[in-house]
Amino acid sequence: MERSFAKEIESLRLGDGDTFYGEGILAVTKALLQSGVSYVGGYQGAPVSHLIDVMVQAAPQMAELGVHVEPCTNEASAAAMLGASIMYPVRGAVTWKSIVGTNVAADALSNLSSPGVTGGTLIVIGEDYGEGASVIQERTHAYAMKSAIWLLDPRPHLETIVHCTEKAFELSEASNTPVMMELRIRTCHLQGSFTARDNIAPDVSMQQLLDDPAPHNYEQLAHPPVTFGHEKRKYEQRMPAARAFILRERLNELFEGRHREIGIIVQGGIYNALLRALLELKLADANGDCDIPLLVLNVVYPLVPEQIAEFAKGKSAVLVVEEGQPEYLEHEIGSILRRSDIQTKLAGKDVLPMVGEYRSEILIDGLSRFVKQHLPAAGNLHAGEAYAAEVAALKKQAGQLLGAPVPPRPPTFCTGCPERPFFAALKLAEKDIGKVHYSADIGCHSFATFAPFNFGNSILGYGMSLASNASVASFQKRPPLAVMGDGGFWHNGLLSGVTSRLLNGGNGVLVIMKNGYTSATGTQELLSSPDSRLKLAAAEKSATHGEHTIEDALKGVGVKWLRTVHTYRVDKMRRTLQDAFSSKFKGLKVIVAEGECQLERQRRVRPVRTRALQAGARVVRTRFGIDESTCTGDHSCMRLSGCPTLTVKSSADPLKTDPVAHVTNGCVGCGLCGEVAHAATLCPSFWRAEIISNPNWWDRFKARCNRWLTAGAIA
Amino acid sequence: MSSTSDRTVATTESIEPLRILITALGGEGGGTLMNWIVSAARASGLQVQATSVPGVAQRTGSTSYYIELSEADTSTVFNLVPLPGRVDIVLSSELVEAARVLEAGYVSPDRTLLIASHNRVYATAEKIKPGDGRYNTESIESAAQALSRHCHLIDLQQLAQDNGTFISATLYGALAGSGALPWDISVSRAMLETSSAAAASVRGFDAAVSAIGHTMPAKSKNASADTHPAADAATPDSLPLLIELATQRLTDYQDAKYATLYRERMGRLQSVDTEAHQPVLQEAARRLANWMSYEDIARVADLKTQPQRFADVRAQCGASDAQLVRITEYLKPRAEEIADMLPVSIGRRMVKRVSAGKSFPLLGSGRRIPSNAAWGYWLLRTTAALKRWRRRSLRYQYEQQAIEKWLSALTTAMPARPQYALVLAELPRLRKGYSDTLQRGLQSYNTIFESMVSPAQASHFEDASAVDLRKAIDAALADDNHKALNESVIKFVPKPAISWPGNTASTD
Secondary structure, three states, X not given: OOXXXXXXXHHOOOOOOOEEEEEHHHHHHHHHHHOOOOEEEEOOOOOOHHHHHHHHHOHHHHHHHOOEEEEOOOHHHHHHHOOHHHHOOOOEEEEEEEOHHHHHHHHHHHHHHOOOOOOOEEEEEEEOOOOOOOOOOOOOHXXXXXXXXXEEOOOOOHHHHHHHHHHHHHHHHHHOOOEEEEEEHHHHOOEEEEEOOOOOOOOOOOOOXXXXXXXXXXXXXXXXXXXXXXXXXXXXXXXXXXXXHHHHOOOOEEEOOOOOOEEEEEEHHHHHHHHHHHHHOOOEOOXXXXXXXXEEEOEEEOOOHHHHHHHHOOOOEEEEEOOOOOOHHHHHHHHHHHHOOOOOXXXXXXXXXXXXXXXXXXXXXXXXXXXXXXOOOOOOOOHXXXXXXXXXXXXXXXXXXXXXXXXXXXXXXXXXOOOHHHHHHHHHHHHHHOOOOEEEOOOHHHHHHOOOOOOOOEEOOOOOHHHHOHHHHHHOOOOOEEEEEHHHHHHHHHHHHHHHHHHHOOOEEEEEEEOOEEHHHOOEEOOOOOOHHHHHXXXXXXXXXXXXXXXXXXXXXXXXXXXXXXXXXXXHHHHHHHHHHHOOOOOEEEEEEEOOOHHHHHHHHHHHHHHHHHOOOOEEEXXXXXXXXXXXXXXXXXHOOOOOOEEEEOOOOOOOOOOEEEEOOOOOOOOHHHHHHHHOOOOOOEEEEEEEEOOOHHHHHHHHHHHHHOOOOOO | OHHHOOOOOOOOOOOOOEEEEEEEEOOOOHHHHHHHHHHHHHXXXXXXXXXXXXXXXXXXXXXXXXXXXXXXXXXXXXXXXXXXXXXXXXXXXXXXXXXXXXXXXXXXXXXXXXXXXXXXXXXXXXXXXXXXXXXXXXHHHHHHHHHOOEEEEEOHHHHHHHOOXXXXXXXXXXXXXXXXXXXXXXXXXXXXXXOOOHHHHHHHHHHHHHHHHHOOOOOOOOHHHHHOOOOOOOOOOOHHHHHHHHHHHHHHHOOHHHHHHHHHHHHHHHHHOOHHHHHHHHHHHHHHHHHHOOOOHHHHHHHHOOHHHHHHHHHHHOOOOOOEEEEEEXXXXXXXXXXXXXXXXXXXXXXXXXXXXXXXXXXXXXXXXXXXXXXXHHHHHHHHHHHHHHHHEHHHHHHHHHHHHHHHHHHHHHHHOHHHHHHHHHHHHHOOOOHHHHHHHHHHHHHHHHXXXXXXXXXXXXXXXXXXXXXXXXXXXXXXXXHHHHHXXXXXXXXXXXXXXXXXXXXX
C-alpha cells in the first residue's frame, strides 16, 4: 500500500473528550467505530481510498473490537455485503467512489433497499465531482431517489460529518432503510478536528458470534411477489419514519437572518462555499452570521415537505443552491410549494449554472443576481459585479503579461513505471501493424491517453475495454486492441470481457498490465498481488514475475493464445504485438505485460539499500544519462518516453540553439531509455552508468586493468 | 448540531481568515508542507482548516493545497476552495505552476504575497516539440512582479538539492522567513524536528529562511535578477567567436583543412555584405558548423571516448573517488550508417541492397558497448579512426552537395531579401537526429527546399515570403509525422476516413 497510516490508526483509539485531528475520511472511519459497526467493506478509489487503506492496516486493532474488515474486489461485492443487515441486527458500512462505484453497485443496491434493513446500514460515498474529479460528472442523488435510499450531504466540518455519520445509523434503523452519505473530494481530504467519543464494541460481531442463522422469512427476500409489498412500504412507512426522524433530530439546520423576506435552501456540502460568497457580498460575516435566512440540508433525500413549506412561507423568494445536474431538489421543492399553494418565487438554476462545481466565485455571481431581483433594498447590489470585474481584469492582465497559455500538466506515469515501456513498444509496433482501434480502460495506463502517447479511441469504464470493442471487432479489418490493468481485470474484465469474447469466438487482442496492485488508487492488494515469498525472492527485481494467477485464470476459462512478456523487453514486446496482430489465429489473443509497480518495488528496495550502504556492503546503483555533444536536440526520445526525469536543458554549446535532452538526478535507472534507444534505433547519446559503492577486489582489479590497457584515457 | 440552529443576527464584526494556496507537482511533498503549516498553526493555538485535491498526486501532475487560518476564539466558516483575487499567500514549487495561478487570477496586487521557486520542471508538452517548446519564463517573472503585492522568486529546488532535502522544506522555510505567518519562525521550525530526515529538512528550511531574507521584500522590477541564478548560458552572438568555435570543432571533427573550408564558405557569405547581415551571418555560422560536423559513426565514437567525457559522466553521477563507474553505450549501427562511411560506390551498392529489403550480418541489432572497459574503448577508438576516410565517404559527398546548394541560395537571397535570408539561414535546423528521426528531418528539409526555396531562387527571391518560410520551419518542428508541414506547405488536406453528411460542410 502506498501510504502508511500508523499515526492515524492510533487516533482511531481516542476516547471520550479527546480531540481528534485529521482528514475528513478518517474522521468518518472513527465515527464508524463510535457507532458500533460490526463490519466494514468497500472498494478503493479517490477520494475514499484512505478509508479502505486505514481499515486494512488497522485490521488487527479492529479485530479487538470485533469489527470485520473486507476490502472487496469491486463495488458490487461491497454493496452485496450489506445484505447481512437485512436479516440481522448488525450495523455495517461500506464505501466507494461515485458515480462509477454506485453504477457498479446498482444491482445490489436495488435488492438491498427493496426489503429494507434491520441493522443500520451506511454507504460512504466519495462524490467525485468538480475540480480534481477523475470520473464522469453525474450525481449519486439519482440512485437515492430511484432506490429510495436516504442521502446525507453534511456540511464540510468534521464535527458535523461525525455527527451525521452516527445519526445515519439511527436514521437507517428508525426507517429500515439503507443510508448513503456523500462527501465531495475536498471534504474527504479536509484537515480539521472534532471531539471524540469512545468506540463501541458491537453486540454481534466476529467476537460475539451468533449461534443460529436468521429464520427463513420470505417477506425479507427481494423476490416476487413480496417486492410489490416492499415498494408500498418504502413510501407508506419508511419514508414517513425517516422524515419524522430528520425533524426530531434536527438533522437539517436553520440559520435565521434579518432579511426574512427571502431565503436560501442549500445542500450541506455547499454551505461553506456559499458562506464565503455571502461574505464577499457583505451579506454574512466570516463566522457565518448571515443576513439571509438559510435552510441547510444535511439530508438531501428525502426532503421534509413541512420543513420546506415552513421555511418558504411568507417569503417573496427562495433560492435553491444545488450543485450538479439535473436539479432534483429544485424540482421537488417546486412540487412542495405548488402542492401547498405557497406563492413564493423559486429560484435556482435560472441564476446559477446548471453544471460544474459550485465554487464561491460562481455563487457570488448567482447570488448577486438573486439578491438584485428579490432584495433591491440591500445596499450592496453591485458588489458581485465589482468582484467579477476585478477578477476578469486580473485574468486578462495575467494573460497579456504571460503572452501564451500555460502548458497543461496532466498526471503521468511515475519515474520508472513499468507501464511506460509497453506504450513505447506499442508506438513502435504501430509503425508496422498500422493504427488499430485502441479501447482504453481505467487505471494508471489511462495516462497513455495524454502526450506523448495519445493512445485511445474510447474508454467505457473500469475493466470494460475488451467488452467495449466486441462490436468494433466485427467490422474492422485489423483486430481491435484492448488494454486493461490487473485491477480492471479482477474488477470486471475477466467476466465482462474475456469470457464474453470467448463465448462468441470473437477476434481481438487484449493486453493486461500486470503490475501486481491497483496502483492508481494507492497500490491496494489484488488476488494476484505477489506474496511476501515472491517479494523476498525478487529482491530488487520485479516481484510479479513468479505470480501466475492471471495466466492460470485465463487458461482456465479457455484462452488459447497467451503470452507473458516483461514490459522492459521493449523489442520483444513489439514483436509480440506484431505476432498478435498478424496471427492467423482468429480468436482472443492475450498478452500479459508484466512488471511490478515501481512505487511498491522502490518501497521494498530503498530501505534494503540504505542498510547495505550503512553496513559498507557492495551496492550498485544504476542511472542513465545523455551525451550532450552527440544529442542533436530532436527530442524523439521524449516522444517515446514521457519520463519525468528525461527532460530538456539549454545546450552549453553556443553553436546549438535547440535545447538538448538531459536526464535528471531523479533517474532510477529503470532501463527504458536504453531499451528504446535500441528498439527504436533512436540515437547513440544514451549511456547507462553503474555506480558501484564499496567495490570488491575484483571490481577494483578490473578497473585497474582497464585503466592500464587504455593508457589512462578512461581514468 | 441543534445548538447552532437558532443563531441570531451578527452583532460583532468578525475578521476574515488568512488564506494560503500551495501549488505543486504531484509527488513533491505538497501534502507534507500543508501538514507542517497546519501543525504549526495548531501549536500556535489558531483555528485552521486545510484541504487538497491530491487524487493522482504521486503522478507529477499539477496539484494544489489550500489552507485557511483564524484566531483561536473565532468560529470562522472556512472555505474549501480558494477564491480568485482573495488569496493572501501563494506558494508555488515551480515557475510554470506559479504562472498557472497567475493565469487563474488568484494573485492580486492588493493582497497576495507570491513565493515561487524559480526552477523549471518542463511539462511533456514542452519537451516533445522537435524544436524548442519551452515556455517563456521572462514573461512569468514580469507577470509575477506586476500582479503580486510582494513577490519572491528563488530557486528553492536548487536550495533543497544543495542541502540534501526536498523542495517542501525550502518552500516551508521561504514561507516562514517571509514573515507572513502569524507565528514565530521557531514554531514553524519545530514542526520539522519530528519529521523523517529532520536534519536535512531543517538545513533546507534555514537556508530558505536566510535566502528570502536576502531578496527584495518590496515590489521591485529588478528583483528577479537578484533572486535567481543566472539563466542558462547566454548564447554569444559575436560572429568572430562563433567562427572561432566552429574552427575548433571542425579541426577536431576532421582536420585544419576542413576548418579552412568552413571559413572559406563563411567568407563567401560575408563578402555579400556587411553589418546589415550580422544576424544572418550568425545564424548561418551556427548552422553551417553543425551541418559540417554531422554525426556519423566515427564522430559519435570519437566523442564518446574523450577523456573529458568520462570525467563528465562521473560528475553527472555524483560518483566519489571511492566509487567505481561502469559505462554502457547503447549503439545500434544499421547498414545505412555503415554505408554512409563507405566509399561512394560501395556505399551506394549497400544502400541499394538495403532498400531492396536485404539485410547484412551483424548489422541492425542493438549493441551494448562498455566504453570504459578496454575492449569497448578500443572498439570505439578504431571506429573513430574511420574519419581518415570520411572525405571519400557516401554521406560526405551528399552532405557537401546539399551544403553548397543551400549556400548558393543564401548568397543570392542575402542582398535581395535579408529577412528571407535570415529564415533560410535557419533551415538546416531541421536536419537533426539519427536514423528515422534524421530521415524525417531530411524529408522536411527537402520538401521545403524543393517546394519553396528552389522556385523562389529561380526568380531571384522576388516574391519570396519570409513569413511563409518561417511558418514552414515551425510546422516541421511542430510534430514528428509531417502533419503540420503537409498542411501548411503542401496544403494537403487529408480526406476524412469516414464521410457522413455532417462533415462535408467543414471542407472549405
